[in-house]
Amino acid sequence: MSIETLAFIALAALIVIIFLMVYIRDVEVNKKLLIYEKSIEELNYQNHVLNKTLTEMKAQEQTDPKALEKRILDQAKQEVQHSLLPVVASLKDVEKIMQHFRDEQSARIDRIESRTKEMSFASVVPSSSNEKIILSLFAKGKSEAEIAKDLRIGVGEVDLVLKLANLK
Template sequence: MLNDENIMLWIVIGIAAVFILFALYLYFKERENTKRFNRYGHSIEELNKEVYRLQKKLKDYENHLEKFQQSLKQQIYQETRLEMKNVLDSNLFAQISPLKSTLQTLQEEWRDYQEKIDNKTIILEERIKEFAYTPSNPTNIDEGRIISMYKDGWSVDSIAKELRVGKGEVEFTLKFANLD
């Protein structure tokens, strides 16, 4: 029985050794798996941080791109507007230049015509004065009218012209009336 007991003891020791070895194997395997999972977890965490940073950069780039597009649109709009203004100005200038020169020519012709009319008017007035001149007669002088016109503020020249009498006659009449 010693042999049976020995064999049994050896079997139990063997099973215990296998069980201990198996437990050690599982312990080390579990420890290795835990380390691996920790590394994976750390890597995943780092990847998540990197994804977050990249998303943030992407958002910044999108905002920058949007601002750039807005700026570019504004610049294109300004340049197009300026270009259209220049084209319109040049076209307008090209169309107005002949009108301006025509207008200047018409103004010059109008001035010449006005001068001719003024000259003819002066000549006609002089001719009318020549024809309408009547020598003054001392009996035709309206002394009362001369005095009242002078009191109303008329000058000697104006009175003489209005009444068609000589300036000397008006002055003479005013001296007699003691107004001069």
């Protein structure tokens, strides 16, 4: 076998392969075209049905406009009610939550006020007893620093009590 024969066989095989590839590709394209054709036919059928329905509706509208108006109003009312009922329910839930929160905060404020009253009452009583003790210790001759140290209070507080009693 010569090179020319081998080249001719290779060329023939290459041409056969190319024809097979073109044939296979042609078959695939034909399948896709059939699918598109069926889709277009279905769309044309649906278009025909819609046109027929539209024509019938136009004929009905021309004969009874009041009925059409009433039907549209009824549908609008139904849509509004359908969309607003969940919103109203949600608002009621939010209102309940806010009321509960408000009640809770009022109770907390009441508790804080009662604690504050207890604290202010408790702080007034020892203060008056501290005043008496400060005055008695000062009368015994102790200095302000010694009195503050003994009672574990600030020197400024001792000084203030003495000034209010006109002892300093």
